[in-house]
Amino acid sequence: MTEQVPATELNNRMNRFREMMDRHNPDWEMAVIFSKINLLYFTGSMPEGMLIIERNSGEALWVRRSYERTCDESLFANIHPMNSYRDAAASYSQLPDTIYLETEFVPLAVYNRFRKHFPFQDYRPLDAQVAATRAVKSHWEIQYMEQAGAIHRLVLEEKVPQILREGMSEADLAAELYALMVKEGHQGTARFGMLDTEIVVAQLGFGDSSLYPTNFDGPGGNRGLNAAVPSLGSRERKLQKGDLVFVDMAIGVNGYHSDKTMTYMFGHPLSEEVINIHRQCVEIQNKVARMLKPGNIPETIYETIMEELSPDFLENFMGFGSRRVKFLGHGIGLTVDELPVLAQKFREPLVENMVFAVEPKKGIPGVGMVGIENTFVVTPDGGRSITGNSQGLILVE
Template identity: 70%
Template sequence: MSEKTPASELLARMATFCRLMNESNPEWKMAMIFSKINLLYFTGSMSEGMLIVERDNGATYWVRRSYERALAESEFSDLRPMESYRDAAAGYHHLPATVYLETEFVPLAMFQRVQKHFPFQSFKALDFQISMTRAVKSDWELKFLKQAGRIHQRVLEEQVPLLLREGMSETELATELYALMVKEGHQGTARFAMHDTDIVVAQLGFGENSLVPTNFDGPGGNQGLNAAVPSLGNRDRKLSKGDLVFIDMGLGVNGYHSDKTMTYLFGAKPSAEVQQIHNQCVDIQYRVADRLRPGNTPEAIYESIMSELSPEFKQNFMGFGKRQVKFLGHGIGLTVDELPVLAKGFKMPLQENMVFAVEPKKGIKGFGMVGIENSFLVTADGGQSISGSNPGLIVVD
């Protein structure tokens, strides 16, 4: 599904960003935005270029490639073509001493090219202000998040069990799953804010392969193809009776993602111990969701939940061995991993219409990673799942 971002959306987003900048940096004069995800958010186009926001003179989207496409798909009010940063710089005769940049995105070489034509004296970060602008979703954005969630639910809760067969490899499952996702409406790619990160289809593994360490900052694991492609699934690992199947995947519609994890047990029933551990993870998910209310803070939610868990359960919780992550969930939207994070250090109160992926999981030696993940909308009545309610560990005969 493709739909232009309405001009009213773009105006509201820019107004929120400028308000947050005024509150946190009252001296700011100019901001420059380069990353394609943020350009999409503020202009409705991912064309290569730069968005220059002046506190007292509005915003201009300078487009290098492709200006024609940007004109066709963007409702932004001020688009101008440029061949290089020199063209854009010619439009600004009074440059402030300090410019605000995406310090999490702009590499040194790009910074040097920009500064050659915009000779500002210093820079400061605007990443947090953009993240907080993006954190609260509009009704227009929620339409696509909810659609992604419905597709997610249909694929993982209803259709994946029909794909599983004895002897198939992890790679075969990944490729068949991808085809199914796209057929059902997935945009074909899932985007991450985490630097230099890609996951082709999902974090996917059979049995103990779901515990294999990876470079991804999440509780699950997978063997992958090899060192160069550690995320697709292993060609040599075949599905056998009694295997756990672990699938953690993002799914997108018109740029917006939901995030969901489901587990399955192929050809057997779980032991009482495995079922009990999994059930506790599901219970934690709903306890977190109940606290997803405006005014609560991510840090308080994280600390209250963790304080309720026994030392024994915390072993291999949110990871396996020494690679446990220190969060229970994360914001989600134009990327799978957004702010805020349900973790220590995030003290800003939740607001209605934030969306969080909540993912309590626990590794079991000799078995794999159990647990669950769903995407929840923050409401006055607590988190509402937009990606389904099946508790997982589905037995597939």
């Protein structure tokens, strides 16, 4: 498999995680990883199983399904089959009183089944240490994010204007957009860390459909197909001349994502007032990008931008009505929504090769959600866009 995670990459990740645990939890003795995304990060495969990390010993990946596939995919050094947690428990004669777990992920039923065979006394979270380890990308990781970004630029800046046509539905656009994405190299799925979050293709909408409330923690909206599938696009809403078209989507390559939002004016330009609001969002994006340098503080970036905005502009900024989000951008990698976030309470300095999706947007009644989003790599010279440099609000006649 040509896209295997190199053994050196896996070793570096594990060493950095151990350093994080030593720094923040100096008494830790054992950590256990269950989530498939974190298993992929640390082992290069995503089986049903668990990774046990002992502070004073090594690491072992225990696989229930499928051991054969995992051995084929992974260059991790220590892989064992198991039918149940009982099989793994036989290899651990002594357990610490406290085990560190992914408290943001592990369901109570899994916890109880695990504890039945690993009778520890207490647990503590390791989510922050894993997130901090994943936040700084290697050159190996960034190459795949750059590939995703190149697909993003091609599809949203060049291909979508060619497929927009009067009378097509939002669902039609979603179907044609998905085919384009996969044809150009998208992995076919986008993953989120947020609990029970699904976006099939994109968050997209014509006109004020892009303001419709959703359960997604982002500034945009969409009506979707129905209550069961609120994230695709309406079959009833048809594209008309004068519509704003809003498309916010993630692209993935070999597990790694980029994130981009593009807007279009279909048929004829929107009003100069709307265009000026959009241009201000683009300038906000550019200001944030210039501050994406090692050592800068996410909270300071957020507060600096927000303090510069007028009360009128802040109305419906980063959302619509009461549904405003309290960030300007978010980390991205194996999931679309990673840490850190460009928001208050995130005070750890930026590090070179962190990657952020920056997305200043503003809802306009009767028009829709204007604004922009691109994915940037933190460098000493500021954020480097890997998803293109279009100003958005492309006129499609």
